[in-house]
Amino acid sequence: MNRTCIIIEDQPPAQRILQKFISDVGTLSLKGTFSNAIEAITFLQENSVDLIFLDIHLPKISGMDFLKTLKNSPQVILTTAFSEYAIESYEYNVIDYLLKPFSFQRFVQAISKSTSLSPNKKDIKIHKETSANKILFVKSGHDLIKVNSIDILFIKSDDDYTEVVTVDKTHLSSDSLKKWIEKLGDTFCQVHKSYILNTTYLQKVSGNQIFLNDEIIVPIGRAYKEHFVKKYLK
Template identity: 40%
Template sequence: MKNLQCIIADDEPIARQILENYIQAIPNLEIIASCKNAFEVLEILQTKTVDILFLDINMPKLSGLSLLKTIQQKPSVIITTAYPEYAIEGFELSVTDYLLKPFSLERFLQAVNKVPQKEVSKPETTTITKQEIPLSIFVKSDKKIIKIDFDQINHIEAYGNYIKIFTDTMILTPQTLTEFLEKLPNHFIRIHKSCIINFNQLKLIDGNQVVLQNNTKLQIGKSYRKSVLDSI
């Protein structure tokens, strides 16, 4: 899995430092430039392949949104700003996410997880290709950022305002089951209001239970039984 090449664009030194710290905390992100204005960004984009642009809106001479309107081949763009009123215009320009300062590492991670992870950079071509499907996800657990490959996940269980992710170990992370399901590929299905399974790990269905490849037995919720059987 290649690292995602990142550019920071913000005229505030403290804001750039915060983003640099967040990026350095995530193993598959790599900073290739930290820019003070939009013109430095344009210069970088002419010579380097960029996967993610972390872009402030209120910059001198040329604003972040004005910059986006001039870029033909855009990387994934994550807006970082203190101004909520530009959100609609930002999403009209197809930004990946819109972060309002100050934002936490957890919220930053949620935005990064929306960027498709790639084995190789996308080639310039007029051929329509399928969107790259992410192979892994990063989650926050006990002040750590942990990378989890989707094919290593057996199942996920709700635990209050947290979820338990079961691989060969158990990882506890602060988010809801519904929020996490939205980030998962299609082969993850909900079998109960408090449980999601990796369908690729399904071994058999025994009455109202599923049995996974590691022999874990999990209850199928009554309202989910039909959707589980339809997935077979």
């Protein structure tokens, strides 16, 4: 079944590009296109969707203010020409940040995050009783956000930032993967040049993929596989 989505974007050319990309990708069903957030809020009061493509600079209510109004929000992919909101946006249910103009390939990467890398919490078993739990602080812009290490599923490097994906939400951190490895305990393992995994949640290994559940899949890099197998699978 296709996942449902809406577009909130005030520029017709940008609307048309998103509409075409959504049609071309074939896994999304577009339920509406709105030129401002107020129209979208009215729609969402009576309808639910899986994903929102959201511009930041909108008339009447900005995209960031719209995010703050959402409760039990769908996943959100921001589409904007401005990069300065990246850190702040990850305090909400934002799974990717597309800088205009973006390619169809980059669009598909964002869609992939929404389907395969977003935590399906009902299938995740949380082991709060473990003694390996550590209190950490995610450096996010000017803020330090408290996180329990046992809640972290994986950490992904994304250009100048790292995405700290927990059972509850995703935080965007300015710390590098190297710094995260230094902070974390033995239950965490770097399994790819771009991924650190919390092995507490490991359910299955198939080929070069690690499954935390049926939807959350982390790749294993060739250079990291031997160490991972020896330490955690034997």
